[in-house]
Amino acid sequence: MMVRTTIRLALASLWHRRGTLSLVVLTLTLSVSLLLGVQYLRTEVKQSFVSTISGTDLIVGARSSPLNLLLYSVFHVGNATNNVRWSTYQAIRQNDAVDWMVPMSLGDSHKGHRVVGTTTGFFEHFEYGQAQQLTISPGRPFSDVFDVVIGADVAREHDYQLGDEIILSHGTGSTSFVEHDDKPFTVVGVLDPTGTPVDNALYVSLEAIEAIHLGWQAGVPVPGQTTSAEQARQADLTPGEITAALVGVKRKVLTFRLQRTWNQWHDEPLTAILPGVALSRLWQLLDGFETALLAITGFVVATSLVGMTAVLLTTQAHRRREMAVLRAIGAPPGLIAALFSIESVLIAMVSVALALGASYGGLTLMMPLIEAQLGLRLSLRPLSAVEWGLLGAVPLCALLISLVPALRAYRRSLIDGLMPRE
Amino acid sequence: MTTPDDARTASAVLTINNMHFQWPRNATAWHIPDLQLRAGEHGFLHGASGSGKSTLLALLAGLTVPQSGKITLLGQHFSSRSRRQRDRLRADHIGIIFQQFNLVPYLPAIDNVQLPGHFSRRRRERVHDALYDAARHLLQTLAVPESLWRSPVTALSVGQQQRVAAARALLGAPELILADEPTSALDTDNRDRFLELLMDQARQANSTIVFVSHDPALGRRFSQHHDMQQWQEVPA
Numbered sequence: 001m002m003v004r005t006t007i008r009l010a011l012a013s014l015w016h017r018r019g020t021l022s023l024v025v026l027t028l029t030l031s032v033s034l035l036l037g038v039q040y041l042r043t044e045v046k047q048s049f050v051s052t053i054s055g056t057d058l059i060v061g062a063r064s065s066p067l068n069l070l071l072y073s074v075f076h077v078g079n080a081t082n083n084v085r086w087s088t089y090q091a092i093r094q095n096d097a098v099d100w101m102v103p104m105s106l107g108d109s110h111k112g113h114r115v116v117g118t119t120t121g122f123f124e125h126f127e128y129g130q131a132q133q134l135t136i137s138p139g140r141p142f143s144d145v146f147d148v149v150i151g152a153d154v155a156r157e158h159d160y161q162l163g164d165e166i167i168l169s170h171g172t173g174s175t176s177f178v179e180h181d182d183k184p185f186t187v188v189g190v191l192d193p194t195g196t197p198v199d200n201a202l203y204v205s206l207e208a209i210e211a212i213h214l215g216w217q218a219g220v221p222v223p224g225q226t227t228s229a230e231q232a233r234q235a236d237l238t239p240g241e242i243t244a245a246l247v248g249v250k251r252k253v254l255t256f257r258l259q260r261t262w263n264q265w266h267d268e269p270l271t272a273i274l275p276g277v278a279l280s281r282l283w284q285l286l287d288g289f290e291t292a293l294l295a296i297t298g299f300v301v302a303t304s305l306v307g308m309t310a311v312l313l314t315t316q317a318h319r320r321r322e323m324a325v326l327r328a329i330g331a332p333p334g335l336i337a338a339l340f341s342i343e344s345v346l347i348a349m350v351s352v353a354l355a356l357g358a359s360y361g362g363l364t365l366m367m368p369l370i371e372a373q374l375g376l377r378l379s380l381r382p383l384s385a386v387e388w389g390l391l392g393a394v395p396l397c398a399l400l401i402s403l404v405p406a407l408r409a410y411r412r413s414l415i416d417g418l419m420p421r422e
Numbered sequence: 423m424t425t426p427d428d429a430r431t432a433s434a435v436l437t438i439n440n441m442h443f444q445w446p447r448n449a450t451a452w453h454i455p456d457l458q459l460r461a462g463e464h465g466f467l468h469g470a471s472g473s474g475k476s477t478l479l480a481l482l483a484g485l486t487v488p489q490s491g492k493i494t495l496l497g498q499h500f501s502s503r504s505r506r507q508r509d510r511l512r513a514d515h516i517g518i519i520f521q522q523f524n525l526v527p528y529l530p531a532i533d534n535v536q537l538p539g540h541f542s543r544r545r546r547e548r549v550h551d552a553l554y555d556a557a558r559h560l561l562q563t564l565a566v567p568e569s570l571w572r573s574p575v576t577a578l579s580v581g582q583q584q585r586v587a588a589a590r591a592l593l594g595a596p597e598l599i600l601a602d603e604p605t606s607a608l609d610t611d612n613r614d615r616f617l618e619l620l621m622d623q624a625r626q627a628n629s630t631i632v633f634v635s636h637d638p639a640l641g642r643r644f645s646q647h648h649d650m651q652q653w654q655e656v657p658a
Contacts, residue, residue, distance in 0.1 A: 005540040009526075016528030321523045328483065328520070329590070330513020330541040332506065414505075 006335050009326075010342040017315065024308045025351050031304040032355035032394055035297040037362060039387055042290045044378045046283060052196045053275050055127030057255050060084070060092070060262055061244035063269035070278040073104060073244040076114040076197050080106065083241040088268045093245075095261070097254040100125050103242040105209045108168050108180070113154050115168050115202045117209035117239075123149075125248055128196045138162055139189025142204060145211050145233055148185040149203040152193035160187050168202075168212060180212040183229045195377020207237035247272075301394060305401050308347060312340060312405045323413050336413045337406040344402030348395040356391070434458050434494070435597050435630040436482070441491030441501075443474075443481060450474065451655040454491070459646065461597070464621070464631040466641040469650030475634045478650075479602050482632060483516060484508030496597055513542040517591025517629070519620075521603040524587030525575040531582075532557050532571040535589045538596075545594025553593075560589035564619050581612040588620050595627035602634050617643065 014021060053074050061069045062082035071077040093101045102125050105117035116122075120141045123134050139162050142149055150160060160166065164187045170178040185204065193199055211232040227235065249255045255274065262272040323336050360380065367378050383391070438457040444450070452474050459465050469475045480486045481493060484500055485508075493501040495511060503511065517538065525534045535557035539546040549556035561571060564585040570578055578586065584604055591599050601620070605613040621643060624631050633644060641647050 002541070009529075012528045012533075322526055325520070325524060325526055327485065328512075328518040329538050330509055330516075332509045 002335065006338050007342060010339050010346060013339070014343055014346060020311065020315070021347060024304075024311050025347055025354065027307060028301075028304045028348065028351035028394075029354040029358060031297070031300040032352055032391070033358040033362065035294075035301050035390060036355055036359045036387060038290075038294055038297045039390055040359065040363065040383075041378070042294065043384065043386075044381075048195060048377055049283060050279055051129040052279070053126075053128055055125065055131055055248070056246045056275050057249040057252065058247040058259055058262075058272050059244060059275055059278075060247060060270055060272040063271050066271060066273040066278045067282060069244065069271055069273055070275065070282060072106065073246075074197065074275065076106075076201060080243045083243055084245070084270065085241050085268060086239050088265070088270070089242055089245060091267070092262060092265065092270075095258060097249055097251070097258050099248040099250045101248070102126065102246040103206060103239075104244050104246065105206055105239065105241075106243040108170055108209065108212070110154070110166060110168050110202050111158065113151070113200055113202055115148075115204060115209075117204055117206045117242075119206060122203060122246075125246065126198070128194050128198070132194070134194065134198065135192045136189040137192055139187070142188055142208075144186075144188075145205060145207050145237065146183060146185045146229060147188040147204070148208075149189035149191060150187055151191050151199040151201050151203075153199040154202060155187075155190045160190070162187055162190070166202075168204075170213075182227075183212050183232060193377070195371065206239045206242070210237040210239050211235070302397070305348070305394075305397055308344060308398065309401050309404055312344060312402070313408070316340070316405055316409060320412065320416060323409060324416055327413050327416075333410045333413045337410040340406040340409050341399055341402040344398040344405075345395045348398035352391050352394050433497075434460050435463075435496060436632070437494040439492050439494070441481075441488045441493065443477060443488040452478070452650075452653045453655050454653050457648065459598075459630050459632065461628055461630060462625070463646060464624070464633065464644045465646040465648065466644035467632065467634045467648050467650055468636070468638050468641060469634065470636050474654075475650060476602065479518075479600055479632075479634060482598075482600055483518060484512045510542075513538065514544040515597045517593070517596040517599045519584070519587045519591045519599070519601045519604040522580065522583070522607045524590070525583055527575060529575070530572045531561065531566060531575055531578065531586045534575065534586055535560060535593055538590060538593050542594065545596065548594040556593055557589065560592055560623070561586070563623060564589050580607045581616065584608065584616060585619065588616070588623070592620075592623050592627055592629070595629060597629060599624060599629050599631045600634075601631060603636065604633075605640065606635070606637075613640075 059069060059073050061073060062080060062084050064081050068078060068081070072080050089101075089103055092098075100121060102118055102121045104122075106114065108115040108117075120143075123136065123141050126134055128134075136149060139149065148166065154160065165184040166187065167184055168180045170180065185208070191198060191203075211229075214227045214232050214235055247258075249258060259272040259274065262270045326336060327333070363378070363380060367380075371377055436457075436459045438454045440456070441452075441454045443452050457465075467475060467478070477486070481488055481501070484493075484495075484503075487501045491501075492499055496515060498511065500508065500511060525531070526537065529537070532554070536553040539549065539553040539556070546553060558571075562568070566578075566582055566585050566589070570582065575583060575586070584607070587604070591601075599620075604620075605616055608616060617640065620631070623629075631644075633640070635641075
C-alpha cells in the first residue's frame, strides 16, 4: 500500500510539474541519445570496417609499411610508393602454397573514383563480410580490353547504364588534367552494393591499363606517339608492373611461412601482410579516439543528471509545505525521501525510453546519408548487452545522484515538523 | 498496580503530565503541569502568534518530543515511543488541519481527502475500505461543490480548501483532531460556518478537537479553555 501510494504520489507530482520537467527530460533524452548513438555507431563502424575484406589470406605489394599497403590496396586511400615488377609477380605465384593470386594495378581514376586494373579472378576470389562474394547485376565481367565493370555507388552517382561510354583519367585526384579520352571504355557490368570501398571503384583488365598508357613516358603522353584504340588492341599488352596482389593460400598454416618468404624476397623488396591483422592494427589507431568520444558523451549524460538534481533541489524549497502536509498525515520521512528518488528514476526512465526511439529514428534517417558520404554500410540491429547496460546505468546513476535531494528532504522533514520555517 | 489516576489516563484521549518544552533557538520555556481531554471533549488553546503553539502542536502530533514529562495518547505513552511508532500513531489516530496551504498541490480535492486512508490501515478499515465513498460523503457534508472535487486544488477558494482539509482530517474518524488556526484566513461568516461543520462532524465521529487560536472569541464552543500564557516559564 505504502509503495503504491508513494509511486502514485511521485507520478502525480511529476505530471503536475511537467512543464519544467519536460526540459529536464529533453536534456537527458538528447544526451542519452548521443551516448547510445556513439556506442552503436562505434560497433557498427568497426563491424563494417573489419568486414571490408575477407577470404584473402595475404596482400603483397612493394616494400612499404603494412598500413600503407592495406590503405591503398583495400581502402583506395593514398598511393603506392613503388610498384612490383611483373616478373616478380610471375615468380612468386609459382610457390606451391599459393592457391590463387589476383594482381591489382592502381593509379588511374574516373571522376574521383579509383580505377583498378585486375583480372577476372578478382570477381571470383575477392570476398567481404562473412565470406560474401561479389555479384554483378546487371552485366558480366570484363572480357574486351576496353570493357569496364563499375561499383554500385559509381553507377548510382553518375547514373551509368550498361553500354555507356566513359573516359578514364590519369592519376587519382578528383580533377585530372590528363584524360585518356582517346580510348573510351564501355560499361559491361555493375557490381551489387557491398558497403565496402569496392562500391566506389571501377574495374578493368590489366591489359586495359597497359593500353591506355601506350606511348606514354614518365607519366605523360609523348606527342606524336599516341595510338588509337584499334592499334592498342593489336599491341603487346603484357603488363610491365603491378601495384599489389591479393593472395589465397592453399592451407592456412602456410600463410606465415609464405609471408616470411616474400618479406625476404631476394630480387625485389616486397611487403606481405595479413589483412585481418593489419585491419585490427588500423582499428587500434582509431580505438583511442572513439573511446574518448564515448567518454565525452558519458560526461554529457552525467552533466544532464547533475542538472536534473539541481532542478529537483530547487523545487525542493517550494515543496517544504507539501512535505510537512504529508508528514502530518502520517507519511514517514523515508517516504518523503523516496519521493525524490522515485521522481529522478522515473525521469531517467522516460528519457531513456525516448532516447531509444530517438536513436533508432535518427539512425534510420542517417544511414543512407552515412552510406552515401562515407561508404559505410550500417544496419539496424537489436541493442547489444553493452548498450542495454549503458541504458540501464542511466536510471541507476539517477537513483544514486537522487540521494542528495532525498537525504536532504529526509533530514528537513524531521527538523521542519509541522511548520516549515520559510 | 493501577492507581485511579492511571485508569483516568487510560480512558482519556490525550493527557499531558508535567511536560517541559522549549522552542528551538528561543529562551522561552514552557511547562504544562496537567492537561487532559476525554473522548468528545474539545480543548481551546489561546495563544498569540509566536507563543509556542506550533511547537506544542508538533509535540501533540508526535513530530517532536518534550524535554521532560509525558504525553499520553489513548493510553499509550506517546512521547517515549520511537519516531516510527509515533508516525504510525499519528497516521492512525490524529487528523491535522493547518492555518492554510493544507493540500498536496498536485492531487485533486477528492484524492487529498483519501490520503490518510493510504497511510493508515486503521482509518481505511474504519470506512470499510470504501475510501472514495467516505471522501465523497465528507466533501458533500462539508459543502464542497462536487464540480471542484476533481479540479486542481488551486482552483478552490481558501474557505473551500480549509473544508477539504477538514474532510481529510476527519476521514476514518481519528480520535484526535489538531487544528492550528484553521479559520484565521477566513472571513467571519466562513469562519463560523467552518467551525460549526467541523464540530458537527467531530461529534459524529466522536473525535476530540484541540483547537489553537489567537482569537478568544472562537473559544465559546469549547468545553475546555487554556491560555498558553499561563504555561510560560520566566527564564531564570
